[in-house]
Amino acid sequence: MKKLAHSISFIFIFTGIWLIFNESMAFSQILAGLFFSTVSILFTNRYLLENDYLTAYSIKPEVLFYYITYLFLQIYRSGISAIFKIIKGQDAVKIIEYETCMSNDLAICLLANAITLTPGTVTIGKNGRLLQILAFQDENTFTDITEGKTCSPYEMILRSLDS
Amino acid sequence: MTFLETTLFVIAIYIVLVLVRVILGPTIWDRLLGLNAISAKIIMSIIILSLITGQSYLLDVALVYALLGFISTVLIARFIEKKGDIS
Amino acid sequence: MIDFLAYLLIVIALIFMSLGVIGLFRFKDFYSRILISSKIETVGFLTIMIGFIILSGLSYAAMKILLITILVMITNPLSTHAIARSAFLSGYTINQETRL
Incomplete structure (x- = not known):
């Protein structure tokens, strides 16, 4: 449950970065940002990391x-x-x-x-x-x-x- | 000249001075230090250029330059530290 | 008025960077050069970037400059650390150049 909350907060941060780099707040851009950040988070957790880094690198x-x-x-x-x-x-x-x-x-x-x-x-x-x-x-x-x-x-x- | 163009000119003079250190540098780590300093100054120049012309796509170039400068500095430092053995 | 503040910050950053360039030539040992130059570099970069953010106002360009600043503030100490560690592990000792 804690892991899910971490993932969701990272998805929102990445979507913000996507919107800043595209310089637009259109609805299609928000959808594309959510899609790409979810895919990148899932891919990184599944294939690129050896351990569970989301809980080890958490900071208040x-x-x-x-x-x-x-x-x-x-x-x-x-x-x-x-x-x-x-x-x-x-x-x-x-x-x-x-x-x-x-x-x-x-x-x-x-x-x-x-x-x-x-x-x-x-x-x-x-x-x-x-x-x-x-x-x-x-x-x-x-x-x-x-x-x-x-x-x-x-x-x-x-x-x-x-x- | 406007203020921003003068700033660009001063930064260009600094880049030339640091380049003298890179050429003179007695050890290879002095040259790496100069490379790191020049890369930070080039990022500033690209941002000033983007502010003068008012085109914000140049900022993406600055971001890519920051990433490439960091990766090249760390890679060369590791390469020297292992004496060329990268396995 | 707010532009004047940005210009003042940029001039202060240029003075810091000129001191950093002087420090690169004034010191005789590599370790003291890396100690001075990395500090001055960080201060100059942070100050000039705050000046640029104030100058470009509230826009997407300002947020992009903020992202670049955060990225460089994270990576700059790492590259300084990599260079110093490479010199230390390769057997470069203190005051090696003046002793020769």
């Missing part, structure tokens, strides 16, 4: 909203801090290892994506719960956490996925 809308808002602010903060680094010309980097306090695979991937998008850090490796992060020499967000045994702000937001 409000968690997604908080995540995007926080990420938006962090992207601009990182841009401002990168400007000062370019003017001063600091170029010492280091590689740190960091173990997350989450076990959900999707949550760890979203965390790695957020780390890549924000202040002076790029994720270069993921091995289970251990992330390898490339960072500037004076970056101390994640080294503080490793000693202090608390979660970073991203993990507090993504915590609700971890059930």
Whole structure:
């Protein structure tokens, strides 16, 4: 029953994308969009995926909203801090290892994506719960956490996925 | 020149400067980084062109370019990482 | 008035992108270049796309630009991650160029 609800919401999203790309809201276009999105969802679930990804990759809308808002602010903060680094010309980097306090695979991937998008850090490796992060020499967000045994702000937001 | 044409001109100058980095680049990953930056700037140029001429079908070209740039960057990076062994 | 806001956003994005191009030439190590350039690239792209959306008003073109923006914001960190991982796994160490 939950799977059916997921499929129906995806069908509506794909129909919206179909209508935007065809630039019309005519009744025949809505019917064609519903038909093609249903066929593509059924074909993908039946033949292309090995496991049941609809339940594994489910995320609540409000968690997604908080995540995007926080990420938006962090992207601009990182841009401002990168400007000062370019003017001063600091170029010492280091590689740190960091173990997350989450076990959900999707949550760890979203965390790695957020780390890549924000202040002076790029994720270069993921091995289970251990992330390898490339960072500037004076970056101390994640080294503080490793000693202090608390979660970073991203993990507090993504915590609700971890059930 | 209108404002949008000036923006297009400035982006073209940036593309030429990044191309210098691609040609000079000491390692192959510098060249990949330059390729990624150039692909993002070409998407912007196509959207500006669509805004100047007022024809919205050019935006589909920008979408396809975004997908192809992403796939080619990831494919070349994986190819180098496995030392040419793609099996 | 609303066009003026869009023009201001586009000028800010052009300044960010020029700093990114300067950063590509100023740093001596590949790892610091990829750290700086990917950040500045993301900020410039997001800002200039918001400017274009405001400029094209409420139409199908604005929604198409929004879709392109979402797509690039998802794929841009992935390609940065692929390049950095490829360099790391191929045995490129920190400050390799300055040590030679």
